Amino acid sequence: MIGRKRKLMLLAGMVPILAFSLISCKHSTTQGDSTWEYHTHPEEAGWSKKKLNEAKKFYNSLGSTAVMVIYDGKVLVEWGDVTKKSNVHSVRKSFLSALYGIHIENGIIHLDDTLEELAVSDHDPLSVLEQKAKVEDLLTSRSGIFLRAGEESLMMRWNRPEREAYIPGTYFHYNNWDFNVLGTIFNEKTNTDLFSEFHERIALPLGMEDYTPEDSFYKYELNRTIHPSYLFRMSARDMARFGQLYLQNGQWAGKQLIPKEWIKTSTSKHTAVPASKEYGYGYMWWVADNGRFQDLGLYSAIGRYGQSIDIVPKENLVLVHRVDSDHLLNRTFNHVNDRDRLRLLEMILDAKL
Structure with missing residues (x-):
């Protein structure tokens, strides 16, 4: 049982809360020191x-800390320090979506597996209704399970509906409980570790230049939930490789790293997002669903404070936008919202002759 196994591990002290120190890295990139x-x-x-x-x-007016634009597979522009590794925040969810695609194709994980069948639990047992939620419902943030979760913002906590307010699969609520439980399910079903999988199946084949396994870690908030958040620190230029992999339909150097059909399915709109004017939601990807960006096929991996990997298939372009939140405690950074980030993307696209 997933819940029981996690509790036993925690009680045994096998997975302590991880404290980490910031990792230093190069402060600038030139064409000569990058592949x-x-x-x-x-x-x-x-x-x-x-x-x-x-x-x-x-870009300079926003307080962003790095931007990288890839066009036709080559760097068009890079601003700021694209080698600096920092927390990607919720971009992590799109990384996990890629791994799900691999193991759904090989039959290890199934979209219609229910939480009852997977024996998912938490501090508060799931109700009969909540146990009917499926893996697909978690991927689309429509589980209908409104329990406390790790890495929640204050807005997430304030806006959390009452339990059993909605039937699983019927209501979108951006909910870290869903996303973190997907990490637990992945590790249990594949009998591996999602960080090792990401490193071996994605980071190494892509030739990521800055990312190492030490840049990934679990964060436990045991007063809230038994399901940890899975966090990544990554540079803009390595995030760009992940975006380019998706732009190339999961293929890299002649190898199909992520199933092509999963790329299409996961980055298609599966649910409306009433609170957003720009996006619907796929399988842990944000999908443009109106106006120019919809016409261009835009889909995005988005994280708190302004992190993003924006993929524009019709223009063969990837934009990575970073705001270094390492100074979170003293708030010496700006929060770049979706509207301003997409305005920047629009200005870049308008520069095409």
């Missing part, structure tokens, strides 16, 4: 240098 290829002259690639500079001025 990324670069567009030497934006104009030759079909982009206006003047308009890209206007976009950079807007």
Whole structure:
């Protein structure tokens, strides 16, 4: 039983709360010290240098700490320190979505597995209704299970509905309980560790330049839940590789790392998001569902404070946007919202000749 196993591990002291120190890294990137290829002259690639500079001025006004734009598989622009590793926050969920695609294709995990069948539990036992939630409901944040969870913002806590307010699979509520339980289910069903899987199946094949297994860790908040959050620290240029992998339909260097059909399915809209003017929701991906960005096929991995991997298939482009939140306690960073980040993306797209 998933819940019982986790409790026993915790009681045995096998998985203590992890404290970590910030990892130092290089402070700048040049074309010579990266394996990324670069567009030497934006104009030759079909982009206006003047308009890209206007976009950079807007970027500077936001307080963002790094941006990287990949066009046709090469770096078009990079601003800020694209080698600095920091918390990607909820972008982590799209990383796990990729791993789910691999193991759903090989039959280890099934979308219609219920939490009752998976023996999922927590400090508070699930009700009969809650046990009917399926893996697919968790992937779309529609489980209908409204329990306390790790890494919750104050807004998440304040807006949490009452238990059994909605039938599983019928109501979208962005809920870290769903996402964190997916980590527990993944580890139990695959008999592996999601961080090891990510490193071996994604990071190594992509040739990530800064990420190491030590940049991933579980965060336990045992006063709230037995299910830990799975956190990643990563640089902009390594996040860009993940985005490019998706832009290439899961293929890298001639190998299919993530099933092509899963890329299509997970980045398609499965539920409306009433609170968002820009996005619907897929399987742990945000999917543009109106206007220009919908026409361009935009989908995004988004994290708190302004982290994102924005993929624009119709323009063969990936944007990575970072806000380094390492100074969270003294609040010496800005929070870049979706509206401003997408305005920056729009300015970059408008620079194409």
